[in-house]
Amino acid sequence: MLVLYILFLALGMFALIKGADMFVSGSSSIAAIFHVPSLIIGLTIVALGTSAPELAVSTSASLQGSNEIAISNVVGSNFFNLLAILGICAVMKPMAVDNAVIKRDIPFSIIVTIIALMASCGPILMSGGFLNIDVAQHAGVVTRPVGILLVLLLIGYIATLVIAARNSKEEAEDVPQYSVLKSVVMILAGLGIIIAGGQVVxxxxxxxxxxxGMTETLIGLTVVAFGTSLPELVTSIVAIKKQEASMAIGNTIGSNIFNILFILGLSATINPVEVNIASCIDMIILVVVTLIALVFSISNRRISRVEGGLMLAMYFADMAYAIVR
Structure with a gap:
């Protein structure tokens, strides 16, 4: 049976790679056909599509009342997206960072994370209670009104992107173009393969x-967080190989924004999400590492191989902390 699981794991990884290739090619073609910058496609279509596993996990957890899974999945995926995926991509090839990402998208990602943090952990943060050694202690709740606010912020963000795309003079990348129908079919088929492959993996x-012999807790901290972020990882790597750095960065930052606003927002709208002290600490760390990523992006308008390596080191350090606490 173990051999069979290993075989299907390999098949799932292959499906992820092929699905991501179709997804990026279709999205790039749409960008070229409608003269939409690849960054915008990465921040919207690709980001939402590759966040589908997190959406499925968090909404299911919310419906079942498993609040900690709902929020830890979002925060854990954001760590992986920001530090592991961008780190791996930068180590593969130093990435030029679009000015809009520096001025608009990364700061907005920081702001929405702070909003989620203060909405759920504000009172206990002010009291200093988050320093309590019992990280499982209840800290607060992401209420339905806050969830609705997060979803509304996402709608406003997407509207801002659409306006920016219409006013942008930047042309889409020079990529192979297919018909609109074929491009859409490639996007949908690629997305379906990505989701199915991710579930199998x-x-x-x-x-x-x-x-x-791993515990359920350790499995959740490692396998599930990694598994639900595999679509972002594979899609970003494929985008880098296709010289689509803007799409890779847009996909990663966009996914983080979607995770907070749409996935956490929708989960809290369905059922208020309780938060413990561990999740409060994780959100604080997430704000800090996102600020560090912003500093890296501002320096020379690119993320270098060395900075990518540092991001990977930060990810492994945070994982080690999460495991031992």
């Missing part, structure tokens, strides 16, 4: 982890 990895 997560399931098989969990079974392999159990066979290796």
């Amino acid at each position: 997560v399931y098989c990895a969990k079974e392999i982890a159990r066979a290796a």
